[in-house]
Structures are given as C-alpha cells and as structure tokens.
Amino acid sequence: MTAPVFLADPGMLDASSPGSRYVLEGQEARHAGVVQRRRPGERVDVVDGAGVRLRCEVADVEPGRLHLDVLERVEERPGAPRLVLVQALAKGDRDEMAIEAATEVGVDEVVPWQAQRAVVVWRGERAARSRAKWCATVRQAAKQSRRAHVPAVAEALDLRGLVARVEAVVAAGGAVVLLHEEAGTPLRDVRVPAAGSDGEVLVVVGPEGGVSDEEVAALTAAGAVTALLGPHVLRTSTAGPVALALLAERLRRW
Template sequence: MQRYFVEKMDDNQSTILGEDVHHITRVMRMSIGDQLICCNPSGKAARCTITEITNESVLANVVEWIVDTVELPINVIIVSGLPKGDKLEYVIQKGTELGASEFVPFIATRSIVKWDEKKSGKKVERWEKIAKEAAEQSHRTKIPTVQAPLTLKQLLSLGESYQYKLIAYEEDAKSGEKSKLASTLEQMKPGDSLLVVVGPEGGLADKEVASLRDAGFVSCSFGPRILRAETAPLYLLSAVSYYFELAR
C-alpha cells in the first residue's frame, strides 16, 4: 500500500498536499474509495480511505492506526564529509532505508567538493526529497532530517548535545582496533542518540580527528577493512540494526 507523509492529520482525517497530490492522482491513478497509508509528523501511521480529491489536496479518513514499530530503537545521526559526485545522495537514500534519523554533511579539509552557498537551498531540497522518497519506499514512519553542511567548528558545537559520538577512523582499523563500536552500543539504551562522523574520500585530517577527540568523540574502526566514504555509514547502520533489532 502506498505511503505518504502528511503535515495535517488528526485522529479522524488526513490532508495530503503538494507534489503528493499529483503522485496520487496522476501516477498512482487513485480515486475516491482507494486506500493508502498516511504518516503524521510525530511518527504515527494510519491506514486511510480517500474521501475527496481536488487539484490542490486529497482528503482521507482514518480507518485504523498501525502500531508496528519500524524505526531504529536509537537515533543515529550520520555526519558525512562532503564526498564528490552523487555519493552523498546515495548515502542519504540507503541510509534512510537502513534507519538513520538525520544526515549532516560536513565540510572537511579533504573534501574535494567545494560547497556553493548560492546553490545550498536547492541542494538541500534535493537531499530532503531523496530522504522522503526513500522513507516512503522503506515503509518508515519518520523522514530523516537533512541539514546544510557544517564547518568543523559547527560540528564541534553540535557534538556538545550528544553523549555518544564516534569517529570512523581508518588508522584505528589499520592498527587492529575492534572493540569501541561494540562497547558504545552496549552502553546505549532505546531512545538514546548516536552521532557518527565519517570522512570524505581522502579521510579525516589528523587535526580534525584531534579536535573531535578533544571534544569527546571516540575514534574507532568499522572492522578490519578500509571502507569507502559512502560504505562506512551503511556499515554502521547495519551494525546498529543487528545489535538492537535482531540480536535481542
């Protein structure tokens, strides 16, 4: 059943607006009486029946609320050093499918891509759209937040709000470190948040790692192999899912 995220939804009715109206009427060719799933901003989902269609909106009555839990038990915030090409789009799409709650691009020293502030609005809008579509496809009840890129200083400030924060550091992988990720997950309980920093293609600079460590971040490996910038976040999310959703 097709899933849509809506801003206006009460206990009895949901109102679908914007591009989703076109998708419902022109792409899915739904009509009055057809059913779909609506998710409200708080993460609750309901099976609904379409009762009215106009050019601007689709109204649907709530038939039943869905109680299945599909979100990760902990909130995982992925901080990605800006990679080249469309790699960040890939991370956002697949990371959403794997349960990330937020994506934070990071303007790293070794980022090849130079961030253009003039185009930032449209770029972030595209990332948000990718996250929304991936959340619908994977039947999530929440759309991950996507921020505009942060500087190192801004990232250090962001880290002050989190108790658990890790750095994926290839030097730790090379030295054989393999316990810090597992030990961090062992300390966490449902509802906690984990902030994870992954570098760009060239990795994080030593000064960046030193600054992050000074701010309370813990560097660790994601196994003995060196992962690409777009692979590491997906490895982390898969590990979290296994630990909290399958191994218990």
C-alpha cells in the same frame, strides 16, 4: 505487501481519527492518482514525517485530490537512542547516496560536514540548494521505505562546528564514532548508550580522501572514538549506512 506511503506536512494529520475522512491534495495526490493509479477500495498510508501514520482506504479519486477513509491512526515513537549520520560532502552525489541509504536504515538525522579533504564545497546559494536537495532525498527515501519519521537535515558544519556538536553529545551521555581505516577498535566493541535509552549516537564519515590528522585529533580530543568498520575500506557512500545498520541491530531498533 505493505501499503504505499504518501506524505503530509507535519500537523496536517492532527485532526484525523478513525472514522473520519482525509483529503490528500497536491503533488502527493497526483502521484497517487495519476502515476500509481490508486483506485477506490485500495489501502494506502499517509504519514506526517513526525511519527503520525493514518491507515486509510481510498474512497474517491479526483484530479489532484484523493479522498481517504481513515481506518486507524498510529503514533510511532522514534528509536532510542537517536542515530545521527555526520556525512562528509562528496563528489558524484555519493553523499546523497549515503543519506538515502541511511534513511532507509532508520537514521534520525543527517548532518552535512565540510571536511578538509572534501572536493565539494557548499557556500552561499549553492549551500542552500544543496541542503534543499538533501532534504528532498531523505523525504523520498523515507516515503519509499514506508517510514513515518522523516530524518532531520542539519545545517552544514565545519570542523569547529562539528567539534562543538561532539562535545555536546558526549557531555549528555551519548557516543560519537569516527570511522577510520587505521582505528584499533572494531565498531562492535565501541561503547554506546543502552538500547531504549536517551541520548544520541553520532557516526562520522569522512570524504573519499579520508579524514585528516588534524580532524582526527580535534574530534577525538572532543570525545569521539575512532572505530574500524571491517577488514575492507568502504566508500563514503556505503560506510555510514553499513555502520548504522550494525548499530541499529545492536541497539534493538531492528
């Protein structure tokens, strides 16, 4: 069984190397020592969310502190090209379910999209709270899936902002895939950057009510390609993770 993962803030592991001792503190230490009851001699990993992983052995446990002997330091490179999920806001926490599963699959960034048919609306304080909740969701999902990289959570985009993002990605040689149940091209036939190359692949998923004709026209005019995921219509909570899984295998990230 792989070692459990605990999170440190970016930069906190910079001075750690094999043979040194790292002290895990705060909520993560309490979770390790009190909830999981980690004891001396057990193996754990500490990651900074930016690719650094310390493979450690528990040396001592104190209230709110875990003393760890660093056995190995690994710097994990992110996958290439980058995988980005543009997820429409959805009711019933289905958008959070989508980004949670996408994180487990290996997405590099999630982008909240205020689609025209979305029932949920992010404005003002609610927008800040909701984005913070998305950040917490991907952080916990990365931890559960033993990832060294925590996906970035972008600011929410409306159609104009998304069109600008699509244009920039396409201009840089990337690809943008708009999942649509009436598309004529299967996802497997959509051209994407080669495995290991620079650039991004954006997967755009609409809300439960679907993507409007205006949105389809604007995004395809900006360079997005509509694609059919399969013979069945998936929920907004599952379409993105399924598409990302297929792309991850195709791009040899799996």
